[in-house]
Amino acid sequence: MKQTFKRIFAFVVALTACLGMMGGAMAQAQDGADLEALYPLMDLVCAAAMEAQSDEEYAIVIPDSEGELSPKFVDAFIRLGQTRGAALGVTAEMMNDTAAQQTLMSSIFAAQLPELSTVVPTESEAQYIGFRAGTVNDTGENQTLQVVGEIYLASKPMQEMSTEEFMDITWLDRGIFTFKSDATALNGFRLMGFSSGTDLNMETAFMEYSADIVVEYVNSQLGFTISYPAFFDDELLYEDATGVSAELADKSASFFARRIENTDQSELQSYVDVIASGIQGAKASIVEGLNCGTVSYTTDDGYIVFDVYIVAEKYIYQAELRYKTELASSYSMYNAYMENSFVVDEVAAG
Numbered sequence: 001m002k003q004t005f006k007r008i009f010a011f012v013v014a015l016t017a018c019l020g021m022m023g024g025a026m027a028q029a030q031d032g033a034d035l036e037a038l039y040p041l042m043d044l045v046c047a048a049a050m051e052a053q054s055d056e057e058y059a060i061v062i063p064d065s066e067g068e069l070s071p072k073f074v075d076a077f078i079r080l081g082q083t084r085g086a087a088l089g090v091t092a093e094m095m096n097d098t099a100a101q102q103t104l105m106s107s108i109f110a111a112q113l114p115e116l117s118t119v120v121p122t123e124s125e126a127q128y129i130g131f132r133a134g135t136v137n138d139t140g141e142n143q144t145l146q147v148v149g150e151i152y153l154a155s156k157p158m159q160e161m162s163t164e165e166f167m168d169i170t171w172l173d174r175g176i177f178t179f180k181s182d183a184t185a186l187n188g189f190r191l192m193g194f195s196s197g198t199d200l201n202m203e204t205a206f207m208e209y210s211a212d213i214v215v216e217y218v219n220s221q222l223g224f225t226i227s228y229p230a231f232f233d234d235e236l237l238y239e240d241a242t243g244v245s246a247e248l249a250d251k252s253a254s255f256f257a258r259r260i261e262n263t264d265q266s267e268l269q270s271y272v273d274v275i276a277s278g279i280q281g282a283k284a285s286i287v288e289g290l291n292c293g294t295v296s297y298t299t300d301d302g303y304i305v306f307d308v309y310i311v312a313e314k315y316i317y318q319a320e321l322r323y324k325t326e327l328a329s330s331y332s333m334y335n336a337y338m339e340n341s342f343v344v345d346e347v348a349a350g
Helices: 015-027 035-052 071-084 098-108 200-213 268-277 325-331 333-341 345-349
Strands: 128-138 144-154 170-181 189-196 214-219 224-229 243-247 253-261 283-287 292-298 303-311 315-324
Touching: 035 071, 035 128, 035 144, 035 170, 035 189, 071 098, 128 170, 128 200, 144 200, 170 200, 170 333, 200 214, 214 243, 214 333, 224 253, 224 315, 224 333, 268 283, 268 292, 268 303, 292 333, 303 325, 303 333, 315 325, 315 333
Parallel strands: none
Antiparallel strands: 128 144, 144 170, 170 189, 214 224, 243 253, 253 315, 283 292, 292 303, 303 315
16 A cells, blocks of 8 residues: 555545446446445455465465466355355355355356365354455456455444444455456356455556555655545645645545644654543554554544544644545545555654
8 A cells, every 4th residue: 555656547436336337337248237246256255365365475366267276265265155155155065065166166266176175164253354346447358347446354344334333444455356247157257366455467457546546645845745535636635834635525525634843742652642532432543563643533523534643753744534424435445545655754764
């Protein structure tokens, strides 16, 4: 998420808009296809791929027809599918029936299958790993589309979350799925491949996706850089002596990034603690690796607020994203983008 984003494209704001875009494009490939049916598959693929990933692997890759699925992935897919794969046709019998495993996996994946074996049950996973679609790209290759978005960790699927639960999502990485229209495949689409955000072979696609959804702002005079949501158009930006801000016309979302004097010689932990203690229900955390602290809360008038603080010797830097609670499913992922991209020259130089 720390990549420098150079281009600005239109962002598909809501997930429903994204699904509509996908449906319109894929309808050319297969009439009547229901794209929402692919979401349980994408969630399960993310969960199984992350569980099967070894400590030595930096990127998650599900190959195309020229590659072979790993035995660990197939095992995790069938095992995790016992609690979340009913919509995909995963059954209890598949734990011991390798022929049934082969039938199912062959109907979903383009990749070759390894030698299949009995799946040993384990305790259910404590948290839910899923996928939130962001943009859809027509590859121009024989009815093939790419779905790019975010892999998340939460207590349950996003569609089942309350407003408060959206504030506890952990955004793990970006992911990209490649689907091809295929009447012989499950739900009419064959999964041609999946990669996480660290797969260098998909670097261009991930860079284009990042450029679609966030814009980099650099203020060399105040000494900070941050990436903000691309739905704040240039004409909405307002700059003053403290930084930059923007607000949507309907006041459904706003953001700012600013620098103020550290007049009390505050330190990060104490400063964040004081801020959080003054706001009912606020949640605070310190992110050591990024030298920042965060405070998140819900306001009485129906907004979710996410603040990022960086405290240096001379100045305190703050970035804030505020949006209506009903937009949490679409906007909460930007919390992580702002947190990871907020960089201060004073701290970096120190």
